[in-house]
Amino acid sequence: xxRYVVRRLLxxxxxxxxxxxxxxxxxxLAPGDPAExxxxxxxxxxxxxxLRAELGLTEPLYVQYVHWLGLVARGDLGRSIWMKxxxxxxxxxxxxxxxxxxxxxxVLSTVGGLALGIVSxxxxxxxxxxxxxxxxxxxxxMPVFWLGIVLMVIFALWLGWLPASxxxxxYGGGTVMDLxxxxxxxxxxxxxxxxTIIARLTRSTMLETxxxxxxxxxxxxxxxxxxxxxxxxxxxxxxxxxxxVGVQAxxxxxxxxxxxxxFAWPGVGxxxxxxxxxxxxxxxxxxxxxxxxxxxxxNLIVDLLYAWLDPRIRYE
Amino acid sequence: xxxxxxxxxxxxxxxxLLGPAISASAQPAGTLVVxxxxxxxxxxxxxVTDLNSNRVGRRVVETLVTFPEESTQVVPGLAxxxxxxxxxxxxxxxxxxxxxxxxxxxxxAEAVKFSIERQFDPEHPFNKLGKYxxxxxxxxxxxxVEVVDPSTVEFVLKEPRASFLTILTAAAAxxxxxxxxxxxxxxxxxxxxxTGPFRYASWDRGQRVVLEKNPSYWRYPVKVDRVVYRPIVxxxxxxxxxxxxxxxxxxxxxxxxxxxxxxxxxxxxxKQVGAHVWYLGINNQKKPFDDKRVRQALNYAVNKEAIxxxxxxGTGSLSRGPVLPATWGADSGLKPYPYDPxxxxxxxxxxxxxxxxxxxxxxxxSGSGMQSPVPMSTVIQSNLKAVxxxxxxxxxxxxxxxxxxxxxxxxxxxxxxxAGNEDPDMVMYPLLHSSQWTPAGPNRALYKNERFDELLxxxxxTTEQGKRAALYREAQRILxxxxxxxxxxxxxxxxxxxxxxQGFKLHxxxxxxxxxxxxx
Numbered sequence: 001x002x003r004y005v006v007r008r009l010l011x012x013x014x015x016x017x018x019x020x021x022x023x024x025x026x027x028x029l030a031p032g033d034p035a036e037x038x039x040x041x042x043x044x045x046x047x048x049x050x051l052r053a054e055l056g057l058t059e060p061l062y063v064q065y066v067h068w069l070g071l072v073a074r075g076d077l078g079r080s081i082w083m084k085x086x087x088x089x090x091x092x093x094x095x096x097x098x099x100x101x102x103x104x105x106x107v108l109s110t111v112g113g114l115a116l117g118i119v120s121x122x123x124x125x126x127x128x129x130x131x132x133x134x135x136x137x138x139x140x141x142m143p144v145f146w147l148g149i150v151l152m153v154i155f156a157l158w159l160g161w162l163p164a165s166x167x168x169x170x171y172g173g174g175t176v177m178d179l180x181x182x183x184x185x186x187x188x189x190x191x192x193x194x195x196t197i198i199a200r201l202t203r204s205t206m207l208e209t210x211x212x213x214x215x216x217x218x219x220x221x222x223x224x225x226x227x228x229x230x231x232x233x234x235x236x237x238x239x240x241x242x243x244x245v246g247v248q249a250x251x252x253x254x255x256x257x258x259x260x261x262x263f264a265w266p267g268v269g270x271x272x273x274x275x276x277x278x279x280x281x282x283x284x285x286x287x288x289x290x291x292x293x294x295x296x297x298x299n300l301i302v303d304l305l306y307a308w309l310d311p312r313i314r315y316e
Numbered sequence: 317x318x319x320x321x322x323x324x325x326x327x328x329x330x331x332x333l334l335g336p337a338i339s340a341s342a343q344p345a346g347t348l349v350v351x352x353x354x355x356x357x358x359x360x361x362x363x364v365t366d367l368n369s370n371r372v373g374r375r376v377v378e379t380l381v382t383f384p385e386e387s388t389q390v391v392p393g394l395a396x397x398x399x400x401x402x403x404x405x406x407x408x409x410x411x412x413x414x415x416x417x418x419x420x421x422x423x424x425a426e427a428v429k430f431s432i433e434r435q436f437d438p439e440h441p442f443n444k445l446g447k448y449x450x451x452x453x454x455x456x457x458x459x460x461v462e463v464v465d466p467s468t469v470e471f472v473l474k475e476p477r478a479s480f481l482t483i484l485t486a487a488a489a490x491x492x493x494x495x496x497x498x499x500x501x502x503x504x505x506x507x508x509x510x511t512g513p514f515r516y517a518s519w520d521r522g523q524r525v526v527l528e529k530n531p532s533y534w535r536y537p538v539k540v541d542r543v544v545y546r547p548i549v550x551x552x553x554x555x556x557x558x559x560x561x562x563x564x565x566x567x568x569x570x571x572x573x574x575x576x577x578x579x580x581x582x583x584x585x586x587k588q589v590g591a592h593v594w595y596l597g598i599n600n601q602k603k604p605f606d607d608k609r610v611r612q613a614l615n616y617a618v619n620k621e622a623i624x625x626x627x628x629x630g631t632g633s634l635s636r637g638p639v640l641p642a643t644w645g646a647d648s649g650l651k652p653y654p655y656d657p658x659x660x661x662x663x664x665x666x667x668x669x670x671x672x673x674x675x676x677x678x679x680x681x682s683g684s685g686m687q688s689p690v691p692m693s694t695v696i697q698s699n700l701k702a703v704x705x706x707x708x709x710x711x712x713x714x715x716x717x718x719x720x721x722x723x724x725x726x727x728x729x730x731x732x733x734x735a736g737n738e739d740p741d742m743v744m745y746p747l748l749h750s751s752q753w754t755p756a757g758p759n760r761a762l763y764k765n766e767r768f769d770e771l772l773x774x775x776x777x778t779t780e781q782g783k784r785a786a787l788y789r790e791a792q793r794i795l796x797x798x799x800x801x802x803x804x805x806x807x808x809x810x811x812x813x814x815x816x817x818q819g820f821k822l823h824x825x826x827x828x829x830x831x832x833x834x835x836x
Contacts, residue, residue: 030715030716031715031720032715032717035449036715037718038447038449039450040365040684041718041733042450043758044453044752045755045756046452047452048755055447083358084358084446084502084506094521097522152553153556156557156560157559157560163560163562164560165548165550165553165554165556166523166548168523169562170349170546170563171344171347171544261550262553264547264548266520266522267522270522270549271522274354274355274357277713277714277715278357279715
């Protein structure tokens with residue numbers, strides 16, 4: 001077990017290296033560079049060349065990459081071209097907000113998805129099951145920005161129950177209640193698609209599990225129905241569900257970019273969009289690296305959860 | 317069933333709990349909360365390249381000369397008066413006395429010299445602190461800044477440039493506290509110190525920038541205690557925050573929301589034409605556009621009124637050339653090209669294209685000052701189709717688009733220019749003088765007209781405004797007859813504020829002067 005974890009952690013290095021090469025290439029091969037965007041439509045050729053030289057963009061690509069890698073090796077992600085501040089502090093500061101949002105969305109989608117799925121599986125083809133199927137179709141096909149805006153109009157503009165954007169009230173905020181209020185709409189928006197995916201999967205695996213012989217046995221020996229469903233049924237249905245929840249965690253982390261933009265959430269997503277539009281290479285690389293790292297860690301956690309759920313699983 | 321009911325109950329409970337918590341959080345009496353389209357990136361006036369940074373940063377620092385409340389005519393700022401030498405090479409400024417920076421150090425001629433020279437002199441000890449992208453654009457023509465005495469400073473130019481006073485109104489010409497730059501180093505860009513109506517207080521990344529009033533502002537007592545700027549990219553979110561009272565003022569109301577704000581009893585909509593021009597560039601060197609009849613035909617073919625009315629919902633004013641109407645350099649006799657597809661077809665036939673031709677139109681998806689580029693270009697595409705010109709629309713991301721325009725391969729392209737001031741030199745010279753052809757300069761239409769070039773050059777050497785205006789009027793008439801672009805519109809900026817905000821006006825320079833506000 002320990003050797004497995006160590007090996008998986010060591011694997012992080014080539015994965016992150018690969019990610020960094022790809023993102024570096026994609027960013028640098030895209031037309032337009034930071035100098036172009038900083039100077040905008042008023043650019044003159046002379047000013048562009050001077051600025052490019054000052055930004056170190058005239059070096060060959062591999063030299064720029066190696067230089068950046070050298071910095072990273074020393075735990076320094078460089079300085080943002082636009083904001084002039086160290087990337088690492090900037091990204092980590094923003095990443096906290098993203099974690100809050102994705103964490104809330106993950107809890108919401110797991111709890112909501114499991115509940116909906118179980119209810120549907122217990123009474124297949126009931127009106128509630130049909131409703132849940134329809135809601136799932138709706139939830140899975142709605143783009144995040146559309147749903148976000150609709151919810152914002154309903155709950156913030158018409159009803160006035162929830163704030164429309166931001167993480168805290170602009171002045172005098174900062175309490176947990178304040179955070180929860182600001183979190184409600186973006187977290188639900190982000191979670192909507194995942195809730196439905198988890199719900200549908202839970203329904204089908206639960207249906208399958210509930211048809212097993214040991215469930216009939218449990219019922220025959222007089223186990224309370226709730227225990228049949230939750231202990232005998234759900235626990236055995238969990239392995240594929242946990243896999244999907246893990247995948248969804250990654251999806252939520254990536255999907256946060258759009259949700260954050262719609263709701264002005266001060267996370268790493270809005271920072272990354274800003275960085276990409278400005279071709280702020282060090283900043284985008286830093287953001288992607290942090291997101292990729294958390295993605296890999298989530299996968300590892302999911303893999304470790306298997307053994308806890310099903311003791312027959314061994315790590316070699 | 318039970319779990320479903322539980323979830324329902326939970327949702328209702330959470331919303332019920334949160335409801336009252338929200339309505340209680342209104343801002344304190346003296347605090348103004350402003351919604352910006354994007355977060356400022358940098359507050360060192362010499363390094364700023366984006367509008368939102370400027371809208372915040374210019375509250376903190378000031379320039380020697382400035383604009384009055386409603387126009388972009390140059391008036392005294394930190395300098396109380398100035399003289400220009402006969403040869404147009406020496407600008408001598410008398411500075412106001414007794415003004416101090418927010419850190420308590422005095423504003424004087426040394427500070428002026430420091431603020432400007434750090435940008436263009438590579439030997440200056442603070443030149444390496446930042447990149448100064450526009451140093452050459454604005455100060456490339458400055459030979460030296462000389463301190464005559466503590467309250468007199470002289471700019472020596474390499475060659476005469478009549479628009480130099482206007483240049484000194486630019487953000488890059490702001491006077492910073494030398495003591496603060498020396499103390500803070502590169503971090504000056506994050507916590508600027510100047511003489512302005514507000515001083516920097518704090519910055520929570522991604523959430524808010526806070527400024528506090530400068531209690532000893534030299535010009536007048538500032539009535540707002542504190543300004544909180546929040547970046548909110550999504551138009552609907554900005555508007556919702558305004559209508560629910562969480563924001564006091566928002567800028568750039570998207571055209572589709574204009575009607576909604578106008579009808580709301582809670583908000584007031586403001587409009588103001590900006591010193592800006594949106595044009596459809598034409599590559600004047602490529603066939604068939606090298607024939608001026610073709611370019612005239614394009615101007616007749618496009619229904620600008622429809623674009624302004626239907627796409628921009630009234631947030632544009634028809635353009636008849638690059639110069640903003642009703643400013644000193646504008647020719648008031650000019651009329652916009654009328655929408656006349658019949659005339660366009662005739663001109664095309666005369667030029668040898670009776671059945672039209674095919675061409676490509678490059679459009680950025682968004683960009684500074686670009687209004688609604690794709691919908692606007694789509695209307696233009698269908699207008700041109702109606703006179704026989706088949707246009708393929710190619711949309712690009714802003715950064716990629718700017719790079720592509722440098723290739724000179726463009727045929728038609730959508731672009732805008734935010735001069736932020738009304739000096740015709742600052743818009744016509746870079747965009748249309750033949751010395752400014754891309755990639756060396758911003759003349760991406762590759763326009764060349766010798767008489768026009770000569771007029772613009774003469775106007776640069778003439779310091780008297782009346783004489784300059786006469787030269788520019790003739791230049792504008794040339795542009796109508798020999799059009800470099802399809803003229804479209806000048807942006808009408810929009811802002812909306814709640815009723816408690818009093819005394820706010822939008823400024824033609826696109827600046828956001830919240831210092832004039834008082835809160836009811």
